Amino acid sequence: MILTGTGMMKIATAPQAPVVQCFTSNSTWLCCTGAVCIEVVAIGAGGAGGNGGNAPAALCNSTGGGGGGGGGVSICVFTTGFGSSQSITVGSALDSCFGTLLVANKGSNGANGTTNIAPNNYAAGGAGGAGNFLSGSCGGLSGQSAANPANGGAGAGGTQAPAGGGGGGSSRYTGALWRCGAGGAGGVPSPTTICGITLGNGGDGGKTFPPTGGGAGCSYGGGGGAGGAGCAGSGGQSGAAGAPGIIKVTQYFS
DSSP states (O other): OOEEESOOOEEOOOOOOOOOEEEEESSEEOOTEEEEEEEEEEEOOOOOOOOOOOOOOOOOOBEEEEEEEEOEEEEEEEEESOOOOEEEETTTTTTTEEEEEEEEEEOOOOOOOBBSSSOOOOOOOOOOOBBSSOOOOOOOOOOOOTTOOTTOOOOOOSSSOOOOOOOOEEEEEETTTEOOOOOOOOOOOHHHHHHTEEEEOOOOOTTTTTTTTOOOOOTTTOOOOOOOOOOTOOOOOOOOOOOOOOOEEEEEEE
């Protein structure tokens, strides 16, 4: 476009396109010359699912682990103070940090299941990591055999973004009958994307009889599923890891 001024002609130039960078491991962010503001989106890693409780040979009142919490989400636009570089901390089982300017906490790990003849005991799910603006979801509770003695089912993962993992199935011994539950389904985040980043689903919780381990958290920040409880004399299974975090930095120019 040609603009006319006081006796001269000026040619208007298009502004520089934004520069977008995504970090999935520890690194250093470098500011481009001419950047006037930046947008930082950080997602913390999901928490790990808890392990399922063991089952003695003669008894089977044990609980699955709690699902891991979804990672926290933080979003901020900086117009000053971001400097020429910032350290990046991001990865598995870590808070996601943009220097000291922005933090998205990792999800908490789910509690391990218990081995106990009391049917009302259960292991709580891990709490979601708290973000500066948006918070991660809670993980699912483990199955509680007293709530559903027919199968000792497990609690499902959360639906906030990113989602927590499902709880592991519980087991219960009544007379000569073992009642062994399926694991809870991992949560599905809503919305499933934010600022172009796919948010993580929670991993499914492990079942019992025979006991299985939990499913890993998916994409970015999903909580790990919990392990199923032991049943009929078997040991409980392991919970799975949460998905790693990510940091996205967009630089804008005048």
